[in-house]
Amino acid sequence: MPEPFVAYLRVYEPLSSFEPPLREEVDAAVERGSVDPFDAGLWEQHLWLRSQLAAPPRLLPGENADGEVQGVGGVLVLAPEDVPTAPAATVGPGPLVCPLDVHGRAAAALVGFLGDADVPLRTAALPESVDKARTRAGAVVSELSGGAVHVLSSTWTVPLPWFVVVDPTERCVFTEPDRRRVCWRVAMADARRRVARAHSVSKQSIGDDGPTQILKETGRWLERFHPHSAVELDYGGLVQLMTQSDLDADTSAEDVHAIVDAMEADDAEEVATRYEQLRDFWSEFAAREHHN
Structure with a gap:
């Protein structure tokens, strides 16, 4: 089975920064063994499939038939020395841990699906329990409000x-036949710092919508974690x-950074050129979504 065609933006926090009772759950997950980052997408996919093949099926992965969460689930682990830093930045102490949070992420996705999907599709996906699913998934998302x-x-x-x-120059590429990965x-x-600058430039150049809104939301998300964490952009199954x-x-990465610089310099021609390069590169992959 192919890995899901999903890319990820992840945060790894120092293990020491987690507060009880979550700390104990994360400690236990680390002791059980971290998920291989090359297989993270498949791990999440298998967890979801097990939830749907259970008797009775589970509404969300990582919970039992009564809707109770079964611990923190899988984690990824990273060493501080594997994270490039600018001179003023600090990462650690290690280990750095990223809980995969599949239960909460699945609940948020379900809330979005139930809000956006047409009634026939919602009914087909959850023929007997749409209201129950909405209530339970909404409750899980509400519990995430503090984190x-x-x-x-x-x-x-x-x-x-x-x-x-x-940093565009810090790309890691692994191209072994069965171990392919691209990440920063x-x-x-x-x-x-980079997100704050890009948001300010984008807001002045193109206003509050589109990329500016995404940058604003990304900045707010990053602010919710420990300041000595690490961030990872991973192409995943893509x-x-x-x-x-x-x-x-x-x-x-080079093109996006060049666009920010060009917007700051009010160089519309460079913005257009770089954006066209990005559109040409990613349009092929985006088209496959429509084919599927």
Whole structure:
């Protein structure tokens, strides 16, 4: 089964920064063994499939038949020395841990689906329990109001504002046949600084909507975590769609940073040129969503 065609923006917090009782759950998950980052998408997919094949099926992955959550679930672990930092940024102490938060993320996705989908589709997906599903998923999302999920995901493409977070020169590419991955890692302080600058420039250049709104939301999300955390942008399963020539031609991070610089310099021609390069590169992958 192929890995889901999903890209991720993740936050890894120092293990010491988690407060009880979550700390005990995260400690236990780390002791059980972290999820292999190359297999994170498949791990999440299998967790969801198990929830649907259970008897009776579970509404959300990571819970039992009564809707009770079964611990923190899977975690990813990262060492501070694997995170490039600017001179003023601090990461750690280690280990850095990213709870995959599949239960909360699934609940948020279900709330969105129930709000956006047409009635026939909602009824087909949840023929006997639409109201119950809405209430339970809404309750899970409400419990997240004091914190935040550590993972944002996007199907079939990478939201272009996410590239603002990273240093274009720090891309990690793994191209072994069965171990392909593209990711960037960055200190939280550097990520917040880049997002804040891009948001300010974008707001002055194009107003409050579109990319500016995404940057605003991303900045607010980052502020909810420990300042010595790390942030990771991971192409996830999207790398399955990319050939080696695609990876060689991918200048997305460079292009996004150049767009921010060009907007600040009021260089409309450079903005248009860079945006056209991004559109040409990502349109092929976006088109596959419609084919599916």
